[in-house]
Amino acid sequence: MMLVARMAGQEEVTLAALFDTCLKLREEVENSTLPTNSDKLQVKIKEGIDELIKTTVLVSELGVFSSNETLDELPTSSIKFLLLPVLLGYFSEKRTDIDRLEVLRIANVYYKDFIMRCKQYELTDASLPEDQIEEADHNDALPEEKIVHKASTKRGMPTPKELEVMARQREEKLRRYKEKKAVADRLAELKKALDNPGHDEDTLRNYYITMVKKFVHESLDELQSVIMEHKMLSEMEVMKKKGMLPSSEVATKTTPFKPILITRDAINKNVFGMGYPSHPSMSVAEFYDQRVKDGWFPDPSKRLNCLQDQAELGPEVAKEAEEHEEEEKEKAEEQDDPEKLAQDRKWDEWRDTHRRGWGNTYNRS
Incomplete structure (x- = not known):
């Protein structure tokens, strides 16, 4: 079934076409030789976020995913839309127009949402790493004494229990590395098979599933990096306030950006969803009006x-x-x-x- 949608007076477009545009933009950004903070590349990054947000809203509006749905019940054409959060995480992490801590918070939400969704469809059994980004988001900031203490405390030799944990982590990293390589090889084989005009739907389905699994491994790596960088920057900010580090220029406080997540229920119930009750709900019309106000979408009245x-x-x-x-x-x-x-x-x-x-x-x- 071809999913077609019309949004705010625009001509009809297929979700597949929108998604293909998003993948093409990601490939262009990934292969670009320009520095991340260049104006030209930032325009392309914003364009990618814009297109992904449109696609995410339309996926929710059309009810592509439903509650209590298994992978076997999910149509082949819908599997690729599971990648929307991780692609939004990729583009969001490369933004340079807002505070870096806010960038990391947004990317953290998208990566975690993607992994949680894949776990619900039993596409992975990976555990989410523990982090304090969400805790800082809800409490505005972690206790300064706690962060400074962690940053300044010197550790001695690891205990036997800590050595055991480190050994398990090392084994887990090795296992994940082997799985990641196997998934990449399998994806390359399936991509060659798709070049054959006579390929069947099973080949296409396996290709999409393998692609999702590949992004699971990549998002887990990115999530670890995001958490570590967020922790380091948070500690540095507190140390600057305490006078332990030289303070840079005073940064202007930006309004927190609310990530757009796919919903598994009716669009009129929730546009922002999937376990983040602190994010407000809004209808598609309200969402589009807000985007027009922010300058992302064209104003039909002008x-x-x-x-x-x-x-x-x-x-x-x-x-x-x-x-x-x-x-x-x-x-x-x-x-x-x-x-x-x-x-x-x-x-x-x-x-x-x-x-x-x-x-x-x-x-x-």
């Missing part, structure tokens, strides 16, 4: 600012917009709107001192 837009929308729509503008003007004049009166007075004064044609000096001798 599409008549140029002749090209008027031509695209047709003469009837353009005429209605002009009539609406005239009505608003008349209402303002009837109500003696002070702002409108001031603008008209200013315009009259300017015209008195600037005769028409004075500015046109082209080809004038």
Whole structure:
């Protein structure tokens, strides 16, 4: 079944096409030789986040995933949409326009959501690493004394119990490395098989499942790095406040960004979901209006600012917009709107001192 959606007056698009665009953007960013903080690459990263958010909202709106669903019940065409959170985590981790701690918090949410979802579909049995990012998110900050104590405490020789834990961790890392290599080899084989026009659906299904498993291993590695970096930066911030480290320029506090997660229930119940009750709910219409306000999506009410837009929308729509503008003007004049009166007075004064044609000096001798 082909999943087709229309969003806020835009032309119909398939979810598969949207998702393919997201994968292509990820490949372009991954293979780019530009520095991460370059404006050109950051524009592409923001574009990737934009497209992934649109796809995530549409996946939720169309009910691609449902509660208590098993992997066998999931259609082959829907398996790849499990990758939406991990792709959002990838792009979010590369943002340089917001505070780094906030970047790490966002990436942490996306990576954990992806792994939790894969565990629900029994695509992995990996355990999530323990971290204090969520704790810091709910409590605004970890106790400074606790962080400073951890940063400054010197450890002696590890105890036998600690050595045992370290040995288990080393074995787990070795096992995961072998699994990761086997999954990568298997994915390469399936990709070659897909090049054959006569491939069956089982081959395609195995390809998508193997791709998801590959991203599970990558997201576990990224999650470990995110947690370690977040912990280090948090400790450095506290030490700067205590005067233990030189303070850099004062960073402006940004509004926390709310990650967009896939829902497994009806879209009108929850857009932000999957075990994060602290994130507010909103409808798709409210979400789109907010994105328009933030400048991510185009404002449909401001599409008549140029002749090209008027031509695209047709003469009837353009005429209605002009009539609406005239009505608003008349209402303002009837109500003696002070702002409108001031603008008209200013315009009259300017015209008195600037005769028409004075500015046109082209080809004038």
